[in-house]
Amino acid sequence: MSLVLPVAGVVVNPWLILSIGLFAGFCSGLLGVGGGFIMTPLLITMGIDPVIAAASGTNAIVGASTTGTVTHLRSGNIDMKLGVLLLSGGILGGGAGTFLIKVLRARGNAVDLIIFSYIFLLAVMGSMMFVDGLSSRVREERETQSESFLFRLLRRIPGKTTFRVSGIEISPLVPFLLGTLVGILAAVMGVGGGFFLVPAMTFALAIPMRVVVGTNLFQMVFATASVTIMQALMNHSVDAVLGLTLIVGAALGARVGAAFSRVLKGDQLKLLFALLVLALSIKMANDLLRIPINLLGSSGTPR
């Protein structure tokens, strides 16, 4: 069975794409890690152009984070003031990231930026999870130290305002800049940025976890939606069929992962997942080191 991806201009096995979404969703449900950063590199390794894989991955995150946002909105877990600042930064960062991809693609370097970002991210995330899986105690100590230092540093920024739902008083510049960084990550790598924003809001800003999760999902929906539209407009690189297939897989995978998380031991699974993420990083790095079969490759311009 084949599935035509109209914008990517390629034909894929729909079961394989569903499996990638399923796996990303499974990891998300089981380990609490965002599925976006595993989805895009898997699409790249199966031959989808990195520019299209990243943009379509962003589109999939819009759908994957919608349901959670609605649930958290009903439960009052979203700090709207904080969320709007985050997504304002996200839109700005998303625009900047999308423009960066456009410029680099014209020079033939967009693929390099995406792949290098992933090699770095997967190596860091894999190492952190590996250490985390080996000893959760070490992690707690490290996080406590970083909380006090970062929180004190961020509180020194002038022009503070109160975020009632989050229960913090901080400069609006902080969430805006965090959002900008997340927007750039979303545009360049096709990730939602939860892996970065959740620890930053929890440990650096000391926001309660339920508000962190709700607000992160809220900003994610709008930031990734704006990045999707900007990618479609500037780079013509969003494949809606690819995004849709990934969403279906991810939604099912998240449910299965959540069910498994009640039965399986977290630390051992984290170790296994860390090894997989590290292997993916090594594979991508190795691809850049090997002599290519052909000196020419796709420029990422949809046909």
Next chain:
Amino acid sequence: MIRRILFPFIAFLIVASVPALSADDNGLTLKLDTNSIEVSEFFSGTRIVASGDFPSGSGLIVQLSGKAVSTSYRLKGKKGPFWLGAGNVKFHGVPWMVLVRSTGPLPEMLPESELKRLGLGRPGTAYGIKVTGRSDDGLMKAELLRLKERRGLYDFNGGGIEIERDGRYSCSFRIPPDIPPGDYRVSVYSVINGKISGITSQVLSVHQKRLVSFLKKQSKSHPAFYGIIAVLMAVGAGLITGLFAGRKKQRGLSES
């Protein structure tokens, strides 16, 4: 009155339903089992058969090729230990697909100058391709041909023509599932003593249908609208799968 309208209409339907047949004066004919391919969401490629009559004693070359277009590829170069992007290379006159079937090796059938003139096989295809802004255009062309051959989009090996006892020929071409829409030409050449003795051709049209066609058109002509559609589709899919998950959860809870 009804007859005057009905008969020409029936005649038109009969003519339209018969696959087109082309012929030259030397008795060389070409018929495709279909002149139109429709690409929809789950299209997995197809095979088309070209057949016809040909003058006895002559050799045959059948070539399927796409319209020559301009396209760019990312060039990889070594920077330190890594193979990274070293700019884009712009090519002109590149057919998306060139598949050749023949009764013998092309260089033995026709001189290279004739192959180039007619755009036949490897020499003809390479001759038609131009590279802009590079001094190493020979290397770039060779890499492009190698890339296309590796992907199965260029096949210059020849062979694959079956000659039947009644003097008819037939050959087939595998159409890949990711074929872009447009007109492709299937041409047949009869060759006697290193010279072309007859030529005839047929057009093979590839159309995209339904969702594939709609999304592709919108992404190119109305990208902002397409982006909004992509977002709405994602939100819709997210909400539907969320609803489904919610129901399952409720059922699970009530069961427990």
